[in-house]
Amino acid sequence: MEKAGGILKVTRYSNSSLVIKENYNAHKQLVGVTAMLKAAKFDPSDRNWIMAAYDPTGKVLAYGKVGSCIACHVLVRHQDLVFAPPPTQLLPITTWKAFFSKQEMNPAYVALIHKHPEAVVQ
Ligand code: HEC
Incomplete structure (x- = not known):
């Protein structure tokens, strides 16, 4: 690296x-x-x-x-x-939900997505 x-x-x-x-x-x-x-x-x-x-x-x-x-x-x-580890790269919420429909997203992770929208992987 x-x-x-x-x-x-x-x-x-x-x-x-x-x-x-x-x-x-x-x-x-x-x-x-x-x-x-x-x-x-x-x-x-x-x-x-x-x-x-x-x-x-x-x-x-x-x-x-x-x-x-x-x-x-x-x-x-x-x-x-x-x-790359958060907050450098983040999963889109839709991807998370598609994979883990029964598991709630970590609020801290959701907060990172809102703070770093540019880091969300497309
Ligand atoms: C829904 C998406 C998703 C799935 C499914 C998933 N991963 Fe990951 N994985 C990630 C993300 C995003 C990261 C980086 C963020 C973190 O470290 O939490 C990561 C990080 C990792 C890392 C550290 C290296 C890296 O890429 O940053 C390993 C090792 C890993 N995953 C293994 C696995 C294995 C083994 C499975 C299946 C049992 C798995 N993952 C399933 C999204 C996923």
Whole structure:
């Protein structure tokens, strides 16, 4: 990322790149971990990312070519499917609702969308 001049300018991650996201609720409790590992030839049409999701105990909830993960991450195809963290890039409310119809959006995230409308990914 440093070499490219920032996360928004990375167009290809190298093989074996590993990105891990810890997901916390409003009470700062870990509710899950999601990860992406770049593996040569794994899934060329989706940029060779192995997608994985774990619960807080480490139990595997999803692994491999996970369509639901990829369907959203392709919004940033030009960044090789890796989003920049908020508030640099934000999901449109409509996209959030299409994926998580039963889950309420974090009010802090909605506030970010109103404060940084230019950061919403199209
Ligand atoms: C509805 C859209 C959406 C879906 C579905 C989704 N993600 Fe993401 N993901 C994001 C956004 C937006 C970010 C950046 C914001 C953040 O970090 O919360 C992100 C961040 C990540 C990151 C940190 C790297 C990055 O791109 O910033 C990983 C790893 C990740 N997601 C993995 C997964 C996995 C694995 C799944 C499926 C189990 C998944 N995601 C499903 C939208 C989504």
